Amino acid sequence: MSRRRDILPAAVLVLLLATFLRFHLLGAQSFWNDEGNSARLSERSIALIIEGTASDVHPPLYYLLLHGWRELAGATEFGLRAFSAYAGVLVVAMTAALARQALRTPVGSRIEQKAGLGAYRSVPVIIMAAVLAAVNPALVYYSQETRMYALLALLAVAATWALLNGLQADNHTGRPWGWTVAYTGLVAAGLYTHYFFPAVIVAHGLIVALYWGGTRGMDGRKARRWLTAWIGMVAVAVALYSPWLPIFARQIGGREGAGEKASVFLASAGRWLVAGGTMPVGEANWALWAAVALALVGTIIGRRRAVVALMMLAIPVGAATALGATDPAFFKFLLVSAPFLAVLMGLAWAENVTISRKPWVASLCRGWPVIPGVLTVAVLAGSFLSLGHMYYDPAFARADYRQMAARIEADKHPNAAIVLVAPNQWEAFTYYHREGAPVYPLPRGRPDPEILSAELEQIVASHDRIYALFWGEMQRDPEHVVERWLDAHAFKAAEEWVGDVRFVVYAVARESDLSERMQPEGARFTGLDGEAIVLESFAVGSTPAHPGDVVEVRLIWQAEATPAQPYKVFIHVLDGTGAVVAQRDAEPVGGSRPTTSWGAGELIEDNHGVLLPLDLPAGSYELRLGLYDAFDPQVRLMVEGADSLSLGKLIVER
Numbered sequence: 082m083s084r085r086r087d088i089l090p091a092a093v094l095v096l097l098l099a100t101f102l103r104f105h106l107l108g109a110q111s112f113w114n115d116e117g118n119s120a121r122l123s124e125r126s127i128a129l130i131i132e133g134t135a136s137d138v139h140p141p142l143y144y145l146l147l148h149g150w151r152e153l154a155g156a157t158e159f160g161l162r163a164f165s166a167y168a169g170v171l172v173v174a175m176t177a178a179l180a181r182q183a184l185r186t187p188v189g190s191r192i193e194q195k196a197g198l199g200a201y202r203s204v205p206v207i208i209m210a211a212v213l214a215a216v217n218p219a220l221v222y223y224s225q226e227t228r229m230y231a232l233l234a235l236l237a238v239a240a241t242w243a244l245l246n247g248l249q250a251d252n253h254t255g256r257p258w259g260w261t262v263a264y265t266g267l268v269a270a271g272l273y274t275h276y277f278f279p280a281v282i283v284a285h286g287l288i289v290a291l292y293w294g295g296t297r298g299m300d301g302r303k304a305r306r307w308l309t310a311w312i313g314m315v316a317v318a319v320a321l322y323s324p325w326l327p328i329f330a331r332q333i334g335g336r337e338g339a340g341e342k343a344s345v346f347l348a349s350a351g352r353w354l355v356a357g358g359t360m361p362v363g364e365a366n367w368a369l370w371a372a373v374a375l376a377l378v379g380t381i382i383g384r385r386r387a388v389v390a391l392m393m394l395a396i397p398v399g400a401a402t403a404l405g406a407t408d409p410a411f412f413k414f415l416l417v418s419a420p421f422l423a424v425l426m427g428l429a430w431a432e433n434v435t436i437s438r439k440p441w442v443a444s445l446c447r448g449w450p451v452i453p454g455v456l457t458v459a460v461l462a463g464s465f466l467s468l469g470h471m472y473y474d475p476a477f478a479r480a481d482y483r484q485m486a487a488r489i490e491a492d493k494h495p496n497a498a499i500v501l502v503a504p505n506q507w508e509a510f511t512y513y514h515r516e517g518a519p520v521y522p523l524p525r526g527r528p529d530p531e532i533l534s535a536e537l538e539q540i541v542a543s544h545d546r547i548y549a550l551f552w553g554e555m556q557r558d559p560e561h562v563v564e565r566w567l568d569a570h571a572f573k574a575a576e577e578w579v580g581d582v583r584f585v586v587y588a589v590a591r592e593s594d595l596s597e598r599m600q601p602e603g604a605r606f607t608g609l610d611g612e613a614i615v616l617e618s619f620a621v622g623s624t625p626a627h628p629g630d631v632v633e634v635r636l637i638w639q640a641e642a643t644p645a646q647p648y649k650v651f652i653h654v655l656d657g658t659g660a661v662v663a664q665r666d667a668e669p670v671g672g673s674r675p676t677t678s679w680g681a682g683e684l685i686e687d688n689h690g691v692l693l694p695l696d697l698p699a700g701s702y703e704l705r706l707g708l709y710d711a712f713d714p715q716v717r718l719m720v721e722g723a724d725s726l727s728l729g730k731l732i733v734e735r
Contacts, residue, residue, distance in 0.1 A: 111513070123150075165232070171235050175242055210423045237393070245389065272322040489517070503522075571590075590622055608644075640681060654702050698735075705728065
């Protein structure tokens with residue numbers, strides 16, 4: 082009873098900390114692509130969810146649970162993410178329970194069981210394991226995401242906890258049936274949650290095999306019986322999963338990883354498990370080494386009590402390597418191992434330990450708890466630094482589809498279209514954009530230039546403005562077919578990164594209008610080294626323009642010789658005082674034809690658009706054109722004795 086009184090206040094405080102970290106700013110950020118998929122899929126009926134996930138890369142259980150959850154909590158970002166947040170809090174609670182159970186159910190050799198580990202005080206181990214899980218950046222991050230990974234981690238910890246309870250019950254009371262049913266159900270749920278869960282089952286098999294091997298000669302009959310029972314439990318769980326097995330067989334397979342060496346992958350995966358993905362690599366190394374040292378101390382102190390955590394840490398990492406899931410995008414699969422890393426580090430806090438007569442081990446223990454204290458502070462410092470990046474650093478923010486949809490709505494363009502590259506942005510974007518400009522997800526399959534060109538021609542023929550959202554082009558459009566076509570046939574007016582999505586605004590000009598307005602020029606832009614680029618002709622879109630419009634500018638360039646330097650084109654809109662009120666800076670042809678690729682005498686058709694601010698006052702403005710060194714914007718090419726060329730007046734009306 083005294084131990085329970087000792088641990089209860091500390092456990093409550095740890096769970097309150099875990100709850101705060103997981104619910105802090107929970108709804109602040111927009112859904113990103115995969116979250117949008119979860120949100121839109123959970124809107125469907127149960128039958129349609131099952132049908133949809135049959136062709137998805139994940140099984141249906143999480144989406145079915147989210148479908149029911151949204152009826153209780155609503156469909157806001159906060160409401161839908163709260164399901165993962167609560168699962169994340171339960172992960173911390175189960176980590177504490179697992180640490181307690183690991184101390185009671187040793188797994189190891191027959192010799193170690195005879196020698197024993199001496200007297201343990203379990204409270205520090207349990208509390209420190211829970212604290213390290215509560216602040217683990219990877220666990221917190223995925224507790225704030227509308228995806229299945231917090232649930233996956235919870236099922237991995239809960240199934241392992243049920244397994245250890247069953248082992249202990251069979252060894253002491255002979256009545257493990259309740260734990261048998263619980264374990265079977267949790268394994269089946271894990272299989273229906275994520276295709277990576279078999280790695281957890283493999284680790285469990287090794288744990289049971291080691292337990293059986295370590296108890297021979299002591300209670301071998303019960304150990305063999307439990308090994309047989311475990312095989313039966315897994316068989317029942319697989320039978321419950323059998324309706325989904327054909328889909329599993331179709332979906333599972335090697336992933337296209339980054340091709341790193343094993344040592345590079347292990348270091349990257351280790352940094353992710355310790356500091357998550359919201360900490361720059363250079364800043365994470367010291368936290369990684371502190372965690373490695375703390376886990377090593379926990380392994381030395383825990384010995385056979387550390388076997389469970391070691392298996393649950395090593396097997397999933399090995400499975401990821403074997404499957405080729407070594408790209409950072411797949412590190413989230415390793416969330417099943419994060420709670421066990423916390424348990425392993427928590428074992429370093431075991432007190433009153435008698436583990437060995439070896440002098441070096443005894444010497445290590447004399448400094449207790451200074452060594453684990455220093456290492457734990459270092460790990461916690463790294464965790465809080467990473468959490469600070471996660472909450473407040475825009476560099477680590479999710480793609481803000483909410484902002485992009487609001488931007489398009491605020492423009493209120495009467496004839497706009499939205500092109501999504503790649504198509505799997507559709508769910509996240511249409512969560513926020515339910516009506517208004519039509520949405521075209523491209524490419525719909527493998528990017529065929531002929532098919533895409535025909536589709537884009539139809540879009541451009543029907544709309545005057547195109548909003549393009551580029552994400553994941555290297556997977557869906559590696560040749561940049563969509564962007565190259567738009568750059569050549571429309572006028573890129575604005576381009577910015579919103580998280581990892583590139584938000585681009587294009588204007589569409591009628592070809593006949595610009596062709597009739599082309600003016601010969603012949604101005605020579607010369608650099609300090611004497612190389613010259615000639616503006617053969619240009620055209621500016623029709624005026625008057627209005628605030629929020631895109632002014633189209635078509636330029637025809639010709640280089641006397643291939644330029645040695647890449648130059649950027651700038652177009653400025655100047656008011657009566659000479660102040661810049663709007664501008665467009667970009668390499669030629671949307672960046673696809675840098676000046677260093679121009680052949681001598683080659684004519685380069687270069688379209689640009691200048692987006693006028695919505696609050697731009699009516700009046701007369703001047704358009705000026707220039708070129709500058711792409712590596713040094715202060716170095717401009719000279720033209721007619723100035724650093725820019727006037728393209729005429731621009732009239733703006735409200």
